[in-house]
Amino acid sequence: MHSAIKATPEFIAGATEVAIGFSSLEITKASLGAVGTVGEAIKPFIPLIAAVTSIIGEVVKIYENVEYNKKICNALMDRVQIADGAIKILNRRKQENEKNFRNEEYYKAFVKFTDVMTRIKDFIKDVSQLQGYKKYLHASSIKDKFSNLVNDFEIVMKDLNFTMTIANEEQRKIDQQALTEDIAEMTRFLEKIEGGITCGNNQINTVLQEVILIKNQIESIHDIKKSNLPIPESIKANKIEPNELTDPLGGKKSDRRGKGEPYTYRKSLKQSIDVACIPTTLPDDNSQKTQKIQAQLTILGKLRDSPNILKFYGLSYIDNRLVKVFEWAEFGTLREVYNEYDISWTAKVTIALDICRGITFLHSCSILHHDIRCENIMVTARLEPKITNFEYARLTTDSTSNLTNITEIVHWLAPEKLRNANTQSYNMKCEVFSFGMLLWELAFEKIPYERWEMAKIKEYVLSNKREKITFGKATPEIKNLQKIYAKIIVSAWQDDPQIRASLQQIFLELHDLYTTYCSSGYNTSPALKPDKTLDLDGSRAISVSDEGGFDLPDLDMEFSIDAIQEIIPLEEGIAAHKRKETEVAWECFNAHAELDNTTAKYWKGYYLWEGYAGQKDRVEASKLFQAAADDGLADAQLRYAFSLVGNPGTKFNKNVFIEYLTKAADNNNSTAQFNLGDLYIHGKLGVPKDELLGKKYLKLAALSNQPKAIEILQKLNINIYNDD
Known part of the structure; x- marks a missing residue:
């Protein structure tokens, strides 16, 4: 095959x-x-x-x-x-x-x-x-x-x-x-x-192609050496007349956001659409830099076809100050939401699914965001997530971004970028990894590796370690949801980009999860709960008598859900045996024996014979010795021969005993050579004496420094090194 x-x-x-x-x-x-x-x-x-x-x-x-x-x-x-x-x-x-x-x-x-x-x-x-x-x-x-x-x-x-x-x-x-x-x-x-990516009859939205065409036009100015062609004048951000922006009815304190100047202001566009007006600057000339910014804003306006990307309406002025006009998101960022509330598990899945749609839309337009995390997801009054902050967004054909905020985004950064941030191209697989970290952040409502130094995060992630996935108390249905959600996270943050899940796979799994658990049957509790209501990770004290005494969580891991149980190499198992770490050794021998390893069968038999690691079964041990002996292992041939002597579950057969003892001796096992030589030279077990054969095996054993063979030969005045 x-x-x-x-x-x-x-x-x-x-x-x-x-x-x-x-x-x-x-x-x-x-x-x-x-x-x-x-x-x-x-x-x-x-x-x-x-x-x-x-x-x-x-x-x-x-x-x-x-x-x-x-x-x-x-x-x-x-x-x-x-x-x-x-x-x-x-x-x-x-x-x-x-x-x-x-x-x-x-x-x-x-x-x-x-x-x-x-x-x-x-x-x-x-x-x-x-x-x-x-x-x-x-x-x-x-x-x-x-x-x-x-x-x-x-x-x-x-x-x-x-x-x-x-x-x-x-x-x-x-x-x-x-x-x-x-x-x-x-x-x-x-x-x-859906999500603006497809329209009727599963056809792919033509706006994706429009974005590609605009992108292709501005690519010509990325390298001045290649082309000095200006971007067409028509590629400019939409202009909004200042009089179209009015104060919203029923103004409130939250209509102004920010810790200081410049603030973001809530306004009403055409008296019907709530928008956020963000002060900005734009060179007042027709330079390539200005044209490029205008073209990028034009593309940003095109992205409004996706319901999961924050809508950009255009440029305008407030009090003679240039502003970018975006869709208003009532709840602020997703990070602000989870800091103020606990998000129900069904709402987490719904939000995750919509974010996945938004990222897929961007990738379909050949745009990489570069900074996927909860702080760059805005949340509307209907809890719809909207991707925002395209400061570091790049076309997929662009060179690697110079990430000036590396100390902030390192918590979500893919291992291949951590290894070489300046030369490793940021690609779609890097974005998938960041999305996986966002899914973790959303699940546990905190920044990954919070308060860790950058060097510590880098060392930890490059050692193929990740944040813990440990869930708190929940109903059986939510436990099942959590387990599948965790598998999705793990599939996204694989170290090897080639085995990392694709966005398509992640979307389909999230969609299945949404279909199963976010229907009206399960989704009956409020999407947002008072902060600290949920035991997200099992860190809070739980009484088993609460709410009917649900089972305590049994899932606690650092990297993988239902991951393959790694088997340590057989050599390490033998080394563990020598260190008297019998439990470790037993697990190793047992695992390799099940995979038909001859040496492991012998060691498993040895443990069963001696009763190490709490295991003792001499009948089974004898069978394992025989299996390994028939595969040609000398030590197993010796052990099988002696397992026939005085073993209550095994009938002694002299001929079989001598057969396997001989196999071991001929296989250069010095203990077998001594015993076989002793048997023939003294005529034990009713075997006729055969001094010639006895001396042959005793000499072989003595040449391997077998002490008892040397002792017998000395008593018989037989020289080890000559034929007399």
Whole structure:
């Protein structure tokens, strides 16, 4: 059965090296050697090989940011890796391929190969992102496209005489299953996501494409060396006339926010919409910087199609002071909400689901927020979460942000950014990690690693440790909700970005959780409760008699829910035995024995025989000794032989005893050699004496410094080192 090939670090490094310092063509020429040395025949192939090498590098980069249809992309990445290996072999064996290089049909096949690799790259790019996925209106079109690509790849690999290790019937079944599962998941996702991302008939909202087009226009000024083209004058933030902003009816103290100037003011837009007016500055010129800010504000205005992003209405003036006009959020930030109230568990799930929708909307517009945490989520009077504060937001194609507030956001920062904040690109997987930390923050209503120094957080997270997930007292239904919610958190904060959950997976799991537990049947209590009402993490004193005496929580961990129970290496178990840590050793031996490890069977039998770690069963021990003995383990052969002597649950059989003792002796076990030599030289157990055989085994034991064998030979005046 085919085992899927992974994009190993070595493969990735090899495939992307073309992007570092040299052009693909230069590197290909260097790797192939001088044209005159290899022969004029190879000349036409140099640009083709360079193109394929470059395409492979691009595919690897695209794959690093796959958000959707990952199984389909994995199946194609298997082919990409095979292609990469084939190119490397072609380079290594170029002399042997000179005949092919002179064949015009071979050249044409290589041109087709370049085309197929380009199509594979484009398909992965399309199906892995929502913007590209909308090209495929029907599941059948994706299946047809995939099948055509695979067939064309196999044909051209055969035409080029490249080795194929993936074209078999079993692999085709795996591919079809991947297609079926990914398409089903994508269909369900588009049916549920809403949030401005889809419109009727699960079609992807065209506003996402509008944002992309505006983004593409302003990208031209990111690098002045590339282009000095100005952004079109039409790309400007909406202007709101000052007279359209009036004081709200029934003004109150909370209409002015902030700890000091400049304050944020609540106003009424067109006497019907509550808005927040935030003082700002904007250079009064037409410089590229001003144009860029205007374009970014235009994009921000476009994002209002998402109900989970704080609406930006435009720019205006209050008392001759420039202000940005945003949607008013009655409750302030989500952090302010949880500091003042306890948020019910069903409300937490609802809020989390809507935040996930908002982040998905941003990613679908190729925008990364860079600072996902509860402080950057505003909450309306209806408890609707709205993502805000786009100060550090960047386009997915932008270079890494220079995060000046690193000491603040480090609590939510992905481990790969912690390892190298300046050079590691911030990507969608980093944002997923931050969202996972936000989910934890929302659950326990406090900042992760609160009051920890940055260095301590970095060391802790990079040691693959995370905040504790320990829940307090709750009803059985809420306990089930908490357990699933915790699994979602853990899936988002995995250290390895490649196994970190995608936003699509997180959304679907949150949606299932919402559907199950946030219906009217469970969602009967107020969404907001007085502060300190809930025992969120079990830290408060609980009386088991309260509210009918619910079971106390039994979930207390630092990293994983229902995580795989790691098995320590067998060598560590043996070391624990030597330290007399018998409980640790027993767990290790038992686990490895269940996995059919011969040495572990012996050690488990030994523990059962001696009664270590509170375990004693000599009949079972004897069976384990025999199993390990039959696998050729000398110590087990010796132990099994002696387990037949005086063991109440086992019938003694002299022939079997001698058989296994002999096996152990012939397997160079000195104790077995001594006992077998003693048996033959003295005729024990009714065995006829055989001094020659006895001396043979005793000498072998003595040469291994077996003290009793040496003692017997000395009494018999037998020299260990000669044949007399």
